[in-house]
Amino acid sequence: MGAGFKAITSGTVTSPQGFLAGAVEASIKSPDKLDLAILCSEKPCVAAGVFTTNLIQSAPVILSKKHLKDQKAQAIVVNSGCANACTGDSGMADAIEMAKLAADKLGLSTKNVLVASTGVIGVPLPMDQIRDGIRRIVPTKDGGHKLARAIMTTDTFAKEIAVAVESKMGRFAIGGVAKGAGMIHPNMATLLCFLTTDATVDAHFLQSVLRRAVANSFNMVTIDGDTSPSDTAVILANGAAGTATIKQSNGELFRKALDEVCLYLAKSIARDGEGATKLIEVAVEGALKESQARLAARTIASSPLFKAAMYGNDPNWGRIVAALGRSGAKVNEKKLEVYLNGVCVMKEGSPVHFGEQEMRNGLADKEVSVKLCLHLGRGEAVAWGCDLSEEYVTINSAYTS
């Protein structure tokens, strides 16, 4: 962790003061799993969000964007098992009703409630179960972990973290929870990520630091190249810690802590990609521009051939170079250097001999690193992904069944 903040043991999205969460089994995902949850704050919050750039957007995404226009929100109601996407006007009516049910339960105005749904596309929400479920949810101070479990779909572990920050403006905490696993190639946000803080934060600053944190974390994660219509990242700041207002001029530490929280969650998503056995980090240096470095890193991290090779611990680096060449980033083969787990495998356009068995042993680790030096400029970026295993196919060939 960076200077000035540290991880809270077993921290969750309800670790910051004044946040509550609860979840129930509503038989949306399967009969005996948590799948409907509420995250709320005791006090009104300044809020910010970034959403999918997919032109097909789920009803909850459209509604939450509308509810966030005034940069205020106090609760999020979320379900897994059904995305409420491609469901037409009735899908929008269902999303509005979800927000209203949660608002009525919590004594809030409907426009201060955000909605998120994740799961199968093109299927209507089972509203009877949603109505009954929302009635049964009991938000509590220690409910963060339950919420983390309730938003999981094919995730194999809950993704959550909280950090305690000591700043000149006072002490505060930031909590976060995310879900991932499949249809992960975010573009403005990941599938679902909820962040909380008890700091008092200026609304414009909050939006700008969230956008930046997401750009360097969730937007650099790829599992399968498929961007979801449900991508949502939202942060709520309730001021319960009584800090001075954090804004552009004094917000450096807040920004760093938020970056760290998002990075942790994003890497957890990559590590837990559907069927993944390892986390892959792809760093690109010396690109002509940062945008080209991002493009190259993401393209390599999402190449099915490269990912399959990594699953087999196969140092077939030609696939890295082939993916770079089609990425759209400018590249000069004669200047290119490629490193696999720190070992140079290609330099100035020619192969470099390496110990194959030793390399294979290294690639069998839980984390693999790739670095490319393009020697064309100063653009750099890091992307995270995972390997491609038979299990990814098994999971995704029978998702709706």
Add this chain to the structure above:
Amino acid sequence: MGAGFKAITSGTVTSPQGFLAGAVEASIKSPDKLDLAILCSEKPCVAAGVFTTNLIQSAPVILSKKHLKDQKAQAIVVNSGCANACTGDSGMADAIEMAKLAADKLGLSTKNVLVASTGVIGVPLPMDQIRDGIRRIVPTKDGGHKLARAIMTTDTFAKEIAVAVESKMGRFAIGGVAKGAGMIHPNMATLLCFLTTDATVDAHFLQSVLRRAVANSFNMVTIDGDTSPSDTAVILANGAAGTATIKQSNGELFRKALDEVCLYLAKSIARDGEGATKLIEVAVEGALKESQARLAARTIASSPLFKAAMYGNDPNWGRIVAALGRSGAKVNEKKLEVYLNGVCVMKEGSPVHFGEQEMRNGLADKEVSVKLCLHLGRGEAVAWGCDLSEEYVTINSAYTS
């Protein structure tokens, strides 16, 4: 087949008059498989080619582009098992030597020989085996099928065809051979495709019809989204049939026959994608522009989630719509219609009920069709792909081992 031409039974790339081919086992791919071949014409040819747009290009691609500048060629020497890509200056020297060895053997000038290599990237060609192998090749009139087998890597069947054409300019034939299987998401050409004709063809016309035929066939095929540094499609026209010169003003039938040959080969590649169990056709209609229709069709056909669902006969059409939404093509959800095997599953942004068991039975066929009507304009395009099975991963996690 279209009017004016018909398929030649067991037709190959040597079915047109005056073309010879031969292949040998040179232990490049494995000890007992054909992997080195020569295709040549008894007479000089007018030639045209289209090559990969990957910025990393193999030495054979760079050399063949140079040799094609005068729009003339008389032979192609090709190996599988090693791509001779990312091999630096020595790789280029090896490609030049391959061309020279073939030229000397055939009594041609080196600049009239094209070179193609397919296989692992970043590994030098085993030149002793290449030298010995080229010496042993005996090109014959019926060698086309041997060449088709020699260029296979993970292909499970040879892809070849020939058609006989009756035109006002005289009778002629067009033959073609291709390889595919992996790293297939061509952009200007597929991995390897060689076409021959005994018609007399104007060089500029030949280049333009080849470019167009490739755009609507090979460039609309996708197996895994990875564009290869070796993509090459070349056509040789030797005039042996003694036709009048075929050119823009009289070339409509030639163009149609060439389109048909390329389409047949491209669909064969999709059908034989690594681990594929079925061919998937994605047709997009009513896009704002043709370029957007092409983008949408290719994006859907290459979505790992959609491909995995098709493998499982799972009518999870939400993945089609999600891929469309991220494709970059303009889309209005409220106008969108989606058909799976001819059955409407979404209309005007809402799901349409269908018989799930019947749909699953239909999806179990060897060919599956998807159609999207965007209702925004007149752009249309068709792309071909295949499903994603566990076997794709198995094949690609151990390719270099």
